[in-house]
Amino acid sequence: MNAQDERCRDVAPLLARALSGGLDQLDGVAVDRLAAHLDGCERCAAAMSGCAADGVPTAVPPIAMPADATWERVWRRIAQASETATVTASGADIVRFRRFASTAGLALAAALMMLIAIVGRLDPGRDTAELRLAPGGAVQIDGIEVADGTSFVLTIGSDDAPVIWVIDERSEDKP
Amino acid sequence: MNKAATTDVQTAEQRLVDRAARGDRDAQRQLFEELRDAVYRVAYRLTGRSEDALDVVQDAFIRAFGQLSRFERGASFRTWLLRIATNRALDLLRSRRVRYAVPLHPVDDSEPRDTIADPRIGGPDESLDAAESAARARAALEVLPIEQRCVFAMFAEGGMTYGEIAEAVGVPIGTVMSRIFHARRKLRELLGDLWPEQADEVTRERPG
Ligand SMILES: [Zn+2]
Numbered sequence: 001m002n003a004q005d006e007r008c009r010d011v012a013p014l015l016a017r018a019l020s021g022g023l024d025q026l027d028g029v030a031v032d033r034l035a036a037h038l039d040g041c042e043r044c045a046a047a048m049s050g051c052a053a054d055g056v057p058t059a060v061p062p063i064a065m066p067a068d069a070t071w072e073r074v075w076r077r078i079a080q081a082s083e084t085a086t087v088t089a090s091g092a093d094i095v096r097f098r099r100f101a102s103t104a105g106l107a108l109a110a111a112l113m114m115l116i117a118i119v120g121r122l123d124p125g126r127d128t129a130e131l132r133l134a135p136g137g138a139v140q141i142d143g144i145e146v147a148d149g150t151s152f153v154l155t156i157g158s159d160d161a162p163v164i165w166v167i168d169e170r171s172e173d174k175p
Numbered sequence: 176m177n178k179a180a181t182t183d184v185q186t187a188e189q190r191l192v193d194r195a196a197r198g199d200r201d202a203q204r205q206l207f208e209e210l211r212d213a214v215y216r217v218a219y220r221l222t223g224r225s226e227d228a229l230d231v232v233q234d235a236f237i238r239a240f241g242q243l244s245r246f247e248r249g250a251s252f253r254t255w256l257l258r259i260a261t262n263r264a265l266d267l268l269r270s271r272r273v274r275y276a277v278p279l280h281p282v283d284d285s286e287p288r289d290t291i292a293d294p295r296i297g298g299p300d301e302s303l304d305a306a307e308s309a310a311r312a313r314a315a316l317e318v319l320p321i322e323q324r325c326v327f328a329m330f331a332e333g334g335m336t337y338g339e340i341a342e343a344v345g346v347p348i349g350t351v352m353s354r355i356f357h358a359r360r361k362l363r364e365l366l367g368d369l370w371p372e373q374a375d376e377v378t379r380e381r382p383g
Contacts (some may be wrong), residue, residue, distance in 0.1 A: 023356055024363075031356045038349030045348040049338030053331050060312040060362060061305065061369065063219050063332070065212060066229065074229055075207055078236045079200065 008044055011037045015044055019051070192252045196243035203240055210253055211236075214260045216332035221264035221324060223313040231267065235260035257333045258343040261325055268321070308369055315365040319358050326351055327358035 014034040017026060026034070038045045066074075194202035211232055218231035239246075239256050246252065316324055326344060329335045330351075337355075341348045 018352065023352070024359060026356075028357070028360075031353055035349035035353035038352060039347040040349075048348050048352060049341075050336050051352075052334060052336040060220075060316065060331070060366060061308040063216050064225075064305070064309070066215065066225065070229065071211060074211075074233050075204065077233055078207065078240070079203075081233075081237045 004041070007037060008041060011044065015047065019047065188252055189248065192243065192246060195240065196246065203236075206252070207236055210256055213253070213333050214256060217257055217328045218260050218264045220316060220328035220332050221261065222267055223316065227264070227267055231260050231263045234263045238263075251339065254335065254339045254343050257329060257335060261329065261343065265321070265325070311369065312366060315362055318365065319361060323354045323358040323361075326354040327362075330355050 011034050014026060014030055015038075017023070018034060023031065038048060191202050191206055195206055214232045214235055215228050218228035218235075219225065222228055222231065235256055238259050239252075246255065316327075319327065322344075326340055329340045329343065330337075335343070337348050337351050340351045344351070
């Protein structure tokens with residue numbers, strides 16, 4: 001038996017316990033020891049890999065789910081934004097959303113109103129407006145620098161707050 | 176679920192993802208309907224607000240559909256989507272201290288608002304209890320370090336395996352296990368009185 005096998009054998013009772021649903025009955029020191037071993041042992045990690053909660057209740061109360069009408073509205077916006085993004089992004093990664101922020105909120109709201117005034121009204125009953133920043137304009141939305149000619153999509157969020165979608169080249173969610 | 180059934184599900188998902196990548200709106204809708212609940216639950220546990228969770232769902236699907244053409248065949252769309260949603264929820268948490276929603280128009284209170292449909296919530300008293308429990312759960316989750324909260328949300332609400340979480344978060348499986356353990360221990364300590372019958376939670380090995 002090599003040294004690795006021996007280390008595996010040492011933690012085998014802990015691993016068996018964790019695999020049979022007894023992780024919570026172990027103490028913190030034992031769990032830390034098992035965790036350290038799993039992080040360095042592919043074989044034991046593979047054994048743990050398939051563990052899931054699978055419908056087992058958690059210590060927190062269940063979440064109330066949105067009504068069908070809410071889901072329908074969310075879907076409509078996804079479909080609309082995806083369509084607009086396809087047209088607008090033309091090769092850019094994808095859009096990201098940013099809501100107004102409080103300290104910058106008023107200034108941004110004012111900027112937005114100007115944009116709407118320049119580009120077109122957001123008609124009542126219409127959820128989405130596609131906007132383009134006017135020449136000479138530049139605003140900062142939650143860390144995204146938005147310069148001349150940047151495309152926006154404006155939608156109304158689930159709580160009636162404006163949500164700005166900005167074409168963002170810096171995607172960190174590569175598949 | 177046995178191995179063959181799991182593979183069937185993965186193949187069906189892959190077919191759906193292929194169609195969605197070609198811009199098939201029905202396929203995109205089907206993916207949305209199948210996965211929205213899991214994404215919402217994970218986002219809700221992270222943000223603690225229904226509006227934020229819905230925004231995260233919206234953003235995650237838009238991002239995912241926008242990048243489908245480059246989605247790696249054979250990878251789990253669900254895992255990838257939940258990773259995107261988790262990143263978005265974390266972005267939201269980071270910006271929350273300055274977050275403020277400005278309604279474009281005054282909200283008309285006479286207009287009926289969407290109700291939250293939960294068959295588990297009965298009469299007014301029960302709703303009050305449920306609201307109080309939900310508030311306590313939110314507060315308890317906020318006590319957890321963010322990396323524990325993330326992993327816990329993926330595990331408990333996203334139905335993800337240790338392996339899937341490890342892949343999504345980019346940490347080894349032992350670290351995932353340790354975070355889940357410590358998160359659950361803390362939550363039980365804070366919320367155990369609410370659901371004493373659930374004190375003996377177990378983790379089940381999913382046949383793969
Ligand atoms: Zn080992």
